[in-house]
Amino acid sequence: MNWVPRLSIVTTETAPTLEAVAALAGVSRSTVSRVVNGSTRVTPEAVTAVNEAIEQLAYVPNRAARTLASRHTNTIALVIPENTAKFFADPYFASVIQGVAMYLANTDYTLTLLIASETDPEKTRRYLQGGNVDGALILSHHSDDRSFTQLTKSLPVVFGGRPMSQEGTDNYIVDVDNVDAAARATRHLIEHGRRRIATITGPQNMAAGIDRVEGWRVAVTEAGLEPGPLEIGDFTPTSGADAMRRMLAAGAPFDAVFVASAQMASGALGVLREHGLRVPEDVSIITIDNDWFAQNATPPLTTIDQPSMVQGSTIAEVLVRRLRGEDVERTTLIPTTLVERASV
Amino acid sequence: MNWVPRLSIVTTETAPTLEAVAALAGVSRSTVSRVVNGSTRVTPEAVTAVNEAIEQLAYVPNRAARTLASRHTNTIALVIPENTAKFFADPYFASVIQGVAMYLANTDYTLTLLIASETDPEKTRRYLQGGNVDGALILSHHSDDRSFTQLTKSLPVVFGGRPMSQEGTDNYIVDVDNVDAAARATRHLIEHGRRRIATITGPQNMAAGIDRVEGWRVAVTEAGLEPGPLEIGDFTPTSGADAMRRMLAAGAPFDAVFVASAQMASGALGVLREHGLRVPEDVSIITIDNDWFAQNATPPLTTIDQPSMVQGSTIAEVLVRRLRGEDVERTTLIPTTLVERASV
DNA sequence: GTGAAAGCGCTAACAC
DNA sequence: GTGTTAGCGCTTTCAC
Numbered sequence A, B: 001m002n003w004v005p006r007l008s009i010v011t012t013e014t015a016p017t018l019e020a021v022a023a024l025a026g027v028s029r030s031t032v033s034r035v036v037n038g039s040t041r042v043t044p045e046a047v048t049a050v051n052e053a054i055e056q057l058a059y060v061p062n063r064a065a066r067t068l069a070s071r072h073t074n075t076i077a078l079v080i081p082e083n084t085a086k087f088f089a090d091p092y093f094a095s096v097i098q099g100v101a102m103y104l105a106n107t108d109y110t111l112t113l114l115i116a117s118e119t120d121p122e123k124t125r126r127y128l129q130g131g132n133v134d135g136a137l138i139l140s141h142h143s144d145d146r147s148f149t150q151l152t153k154s155l156p157v158v159f160g161g162r163p164m165s166q167e168g169t170d171n172y173i174v175d176v177d178n179v180d181a182a183a184r185a186t187r188h189l190i191e192h193g194r195r196r197i198a199t200i201t202g203p204q205n206m207a208a209g210i211d212r213v214e215g216w217r218v219a220v221t222e223a224g225l226e227p228g229p230l231e232i233g234d235f236t237p238t239s240g241a242d243a244m245r246r247m248l249a250a251g252a253p254f255d256a257v258f259v260a261s262a263q264m265a266s267g268a269l270g271v272l273r274e275h276g277l278r279v280p281e282d283v284s285i286i287t288i289d290n291d292w293f294a295q296n297a298t299p300p301l302t303t304i305d306q307p308s309m310v311q312g313s314t315i316a317e318v319l320v321r322r323l324r325g326e327d328v329e330r331t332t333l334i335p336t337t338l339v340e341r342a343s344v
Numbered sequence C: 001g002t003g004a005a006a007g008c009g010c011t012a013a014c015a016c
Numbered sequence D: 001g002t003g004t005t006a007g008c009g010c011t012t013t014c015a016c
Helices: A007-011 A018-025 A029-036 A044-057 A063-070 A082-089 A091-105 A121-129 A146-151 A178-191 A207-222 A237-250 A262-274 A292-296 A308-323 B007-011 B018-025 B029-036 B044-057 B063-070 B082-089 B091-105 B121-129 B146-151 B178-191 B207-222 B237-250 B262-274 B292-296 B308-323
Strands: A075-081 A110-116 A135-138 A157-160 A172-176 A197-201 A230-232 A256-259 A284-288 A302-305 A331-334 A337-339 B075-081 B110-116 B135-138 B157-160 B172-176 B197-201 B230-232 B256-259 B284-288 B302-305 B331-334 B337-339
Touching: A018 A029, A018 A044, A029 A044, A063 B063, A075 A091, A075 A121, A075 A308, A091 A110, A091 A308, A091 B091, A091 B110, A110 A121, A110 B091, A121 A146, A135 A146, A135 A308, A146 A157, A157 A308, A172 A178, A172 A308, A178 A197, A178 A207, A178 A256, A178 A284, A178 A302, A178 A337, A197 A207, A197 A237, A197 A262, A230 A237, A237 A256, A237 A262, A237 B292, A256 A262, A262 A284, A262 A292, A262 B292, A292 B237, A292 B262, A308 A331, B018 B029, B018 B044, B029 B044, B075 B091, B075 B121, B075 B308, B091 B110, B091 B308, B110 B121, B121 B146, B135 B146, B135 B308, B146 B157, B157 B308, B172 B178, B172 B308, B178 B197, B178 B207, B178 B256, B178 B284, B178 B302, B178 B337, B197 B207, B197 B237, B197 B262, B230 B237, B237 B256, B237 B262, B256 B262, B262 B284, B262 B292, B308 B331
Parallel strands: A075 A110, A075 A135, A135 A157, A157 A172, A172 A331, A197 A230, A197 A256, A256 A284, A284 A302, B075 B110, B075 B135, B135 B157, B157 B172, B172 B331, B197 B230, B197 B256, B256 B284, B284 B302
Antiparallel strands: A110 B110, A302 A337, B302 B337
């Protein structure tokens, strides 16, 4: 009786290669490659043979080898400037990211999260230019984004939110129409008989901040009204509270305020309450973002809903379609809707 | 005069290869490779020559080639089960993720964000097993994480938060000591003379949910008190409000409540106010999470601070150290601190 | 439709 | 210390 060591058979558990699949299916590696990549020019028999072999071996193509040979990575970077990362806790951002991730989950692309260090911007640029990704999504939000708009020359890029830098106005952008949203919000106030309309807006080095003041101004002046007081916050609840405090201290009267984010609005609301001002009786409030802050404020806030998950999935979709070579519009505007609640 | 077409020279602007660097520096490719990878066994002269060549050519190593040859990817996956993604808007999660990203930014590792589809768990598993990453970080939070604990066998994995599945109790885990945190919170209530201590806790299929009830129970019984009413939420503000509503409706008296998250606490607070109950006069509230919700509630909430960014960077650090072959403790507990404010 | 052959750009023994 | 030599596992002409 000759005993053969069984162990050696199972010993080296290396991942199966395309070559192994080819051998098992009785075809060449090229054919396996064709099947894996969905080429039509293969006989049905070969296709099934290969697929069975793949199944049987639990074959998974090696991404590095593929990338090396094909010169494309199947990877998309989501770039978040470090400054922006501070706003990470903002539910708006979180759900944009979630939207991106969810969309990409249904494609062959993999999402790489890049927090762009501001102290070493070169590192990010090198990574992006270094052939590590097929394209990039940039959630840019402040004026210092020139380095990213330049990236556009050498890598397919889509911006989430209008970049501040105007170089290359031919950027691909997915954004909500902030001017329009702010104007609609403000008009809603006016339609409800308000006349001295204040605003608490966002940083003036961010497109969203600028555009929302702009929309407010447009609506106010088109109604023939004088602009009310204006204060600037940074979209956080605390900054909203501070802004409202300053506004009250300044003493200029107002009977309504358009607050550029629900988080700021919730902060402002607290200050109003402290000062014994009733909403909406004494002052109406309208804001942007239909998040928890807007829904659970007392009173619940009338607001402009900008669907953030949708924006996330859309920005991803635009890039993927570009990578597929499809013709895509430069600017995609995500529609907003007015949600009426009790604060106006 | 023979005219030579100049164009051809500039035409193909291919990224410089290691080979080009070698040529320019007058050394072999191996030497360049050694310099790039920081091997010490190279003469200083060679090092500088190579570095100059790299600088001059703006050479960036090709990651795919590197991965293919070296069998490691320099990539770490951050896996977020789809269910968990729902909680994405939770500032706690957002900042754990941010912590991970920030830590990794200072290493050579790249972060890949994986939202694990629950309808097709195989896809995630394949990706993770398929040699696409060197290791994985799993922000797991519900009972259905067996597939991930099994992953552990074939891939270095670190869990953020204790996984529910008990297979392989030798998992690497970074977590806050939820039992302890809850117990401390509850004891604080007791030290302040409260006697009928209720709790609103998290889902009982999540470790954080279970452990926090446990801690509450421990503190209550060790003080010789009867446990007060208990309601379950899902960590969201709305669920906290609902839970409080049920608790009030049930009619069992209580003079304090330990709420397992600040978001739920803020929801519960609103309901208490609706019912004319004063905090802390009529009922004390203590919670976990030192986020905006805790800070800006009225009154501001006494809470247990679990530093989420730290947890994020720590979980990343543990994995990186494992990948470096260092000896790392299986369980790393992030210390929490009690923050006293006005709600007790 | 299919296979053979030639790399993709790098690392890792192994000699020297 | 440095160079030479093989590949890593796949895609992609190019013949057939």
